[in-house]
Amino acid sequence: MSVLTHPETLWRWLRQWRTTHLNTDRSDVVAHVDEAGALGPRYAFMIVMSCGIATLGLLQNSVAVIIGAMLISPLMGPIVKMGMSLATFDLRSLREALKTLVVGVLLSLGIAALIVLVSPLQEPTPEILARTAPNLFDLLVAIFSGLAGAYATVTRKGETIVGVAIATALMPPLAVTGFGLAVGNGSIAGGAGFLFMTNLLAIALSVTIMARWYGFGRHDSPKQTAWQAALIVTTFVLLSIPLGIALRNIAARGLAERTVRTTLNDAAREANARVTTLRVERADETILVDAVLLTPSAQPRMAKRLEDQLEDVLERPVRVTLSEVLTADEAALARDKATLAELRASVQRLQTAQRDSSAAQHAEVEKTQALAQRAMASLGQFDVVDQGRQARWLLSPQAGLDVPAARRLEQAMVVDDATRVQVVPAFQPLPMLHFEDDSSVLDADAEARLADILWALQRWQYDRVDVLGHAGGEIVLAQARADAVAEWLRARDVEVAAATAADRDASRQLIAEQGRDAIRVVQVSPAAR
Structure with missing residues (x-):
């Protein structure tokens, strides 16, 4: 003690x-x-x-x-x-x-x-x-x-x-x-x-x-010790003054912000509203409050009322800025939810009906495509070549198209110069060339048939033929007819292996097969090399 x-x-x-x-x-x-x-x-x-x-x-x-x-x-x-x-x-x-x-x-x-x-x-x-x-x-x-x-x-x-x-x-x-x-x-x-x-x-x-x-420093003089003490105390005092003021300002700002937040939340609850964003700042002695309020109805006088309340509590000027966002009440929200649910159900029904209709349409399309594929298969083989710029249609015998009909089909399928469809007729006897009685001159019909024959030979990739003339046993006339056809073909770079006249027996057999008109025809057939 x-x-x-x-x-x-x-x-x-x-x-x-x-x-x-x-x-x-x-x-x-x-x-x-x-x-x-x-x-x-x-x-x-x-x-x-x-x-x-x-x-x-x-x-x-x-x-x-x-x-x-x-x-x-x-x-x-x-x-x-x-x-x-x-x-x-x-x-x-x-x-x-x-x-x-x-x-x-x-x-x-x-x-x-x-x-x-x-x-x-x-x-x-x-x-x-x-x-x-x-x-x-x-x-x-x-x-x-x-x-x-x-x-x-x-x-x-x-x-x-x-x-x-x-x-x-x-x-x-x-x-x-x-x-x-x-x-x-x-x-x-x-x-x-x-x-x-x-x-x-x-x-x-x-x-x-x-x-x-x-x-x-125990050996320092009293003067040095006093100088040290004065330096330390003075420094701490000088540092403490501004730092203490800063701490007081921070505490005051925190208190003001808590007061503002509490006051705004209380006022919002009374109006069935909610504060979502709050910012509190100082401009000199005035406290600036900026808030966002979610409210079911407009609150035109709330900002002024809050300013008065806060000025009474904080004892300094306050400026309140309220940004109001109107929201629906619970009853309206319930009605909107019911309407939305009904709309969603209607959309789902429409989507289901559309899917069913689309499925039926898809089935019909697939059925039609299957029929088209079967029909195409009966007509022949269709190949696309040269990256879609050309197509090749190899007709089958079941298609029932002779050489002139196949050529007309190819001509009908021409779209433009860039896209071409090449029709290859089924291998068959070439059309017979008809002449007038006692004539060996090619008329327009005969030349048209020769053009069909030349087209078929090109599609079959034949460039060599045999020519056989008929005149009911008249060898000279039959040979003249064969020579006329051979000359027409040679002029178009087709090699004629043989151009001969049919004897009486061969002509009679052809007449028996083809009819009386076969007495004045010329037959052209591809010849192998």
Whole structure:
């Protein structure tokens, strides 16, 4: 009890306890701090890697990637060295620590800005915006991180883990500052830069406090100790004022938004409506409320009524903008659903009837196509060649078409010059050529029959024939008729193997088979080579 009641006794007891329990190898700690805070290639490389990873994590809004950047950040070394040099009044170490920090800051800003400039993602993410409005809580995070970092450094326990906490307060704000500079957004760069400087000073001075507690700088003069105390207190006070104001504004905004949301929801429930979107902003002292309201009926006076209610509660000017979206009531919705169900059933019935009709039509079409295929099969074989530009129709004997009829069929199927159908008649006796009595002159009918014969020979691919003339046994007349036909064929590049006259017996046999007119005909037949 005596220790607690006498301040001087309490102070002596604390000094004795600190001397007994806080013994450390100060020279070893100082050497370790100097080494960890030295400027070198490893420090520069790790700064670039850490800030690069942090920038990518911020652009992707990925907390996991940002944490990865904190794990490799080397910023703890020069900051602890800066705080320790303030505790021991080692100006040389202070200059070295500041130099290391300046180089690290410049490298971080450079790599962050470079990544942002070449990245297609340049919109501020929530992780970026979260580091542009520092408040008093950020200062407390920095103080606790600095105290933990100094304790870990002095006791040589858990430095890596504590380094992550310090990097949490420094590396992401530094990367956000580089982002703001790259995109030309002064608000983002300024807010993040202020957060970085706040955290830097708070951590360094927290290290100074912890170092003094462990006895570093115990040989300082009272004037130096007073200077240190004044510097620490003044810095914390200067940092606390704007950060405290920022925290108060954030709390006020949160309270105002909750009040606005509660008031709007209550008013919407009374009108059987619902608030779907709400945005609350500040313009000087005026609170601007923008909301979307789903309502079954128009609410022309709700905005004014809400403004009056909110001004009474918040004690400041409020402007409410309501965007109303009219919706049907439940009864109307039920009627619409019933109508829609009936319409859907009607559509389904129509679709079923259409499918049945289509199936019947399809069956009829298939039946007709089958009949057409059978009819085509009885007429012959139809082949399409030359990529559809030509067709070849091989007539069967069942088609019953003689040579003139087959030729007329081919002529009737001419569509255009690009598409042709070639009709090949069934192999059969060629038409007989009729002459006038006692005549060997080819008339028009005979020449027409010869044209049919020439066409059939071309389709059958024959170019050699035999010609046999008939005149009832008159050899001279029969030979003259055969020669006239042979001459006509030779003029058209058909080889005549033999042009002969039939004797009386052959003519009589033909007359018996073909009738009396066969006495004045000429027969043409293909000849093999």
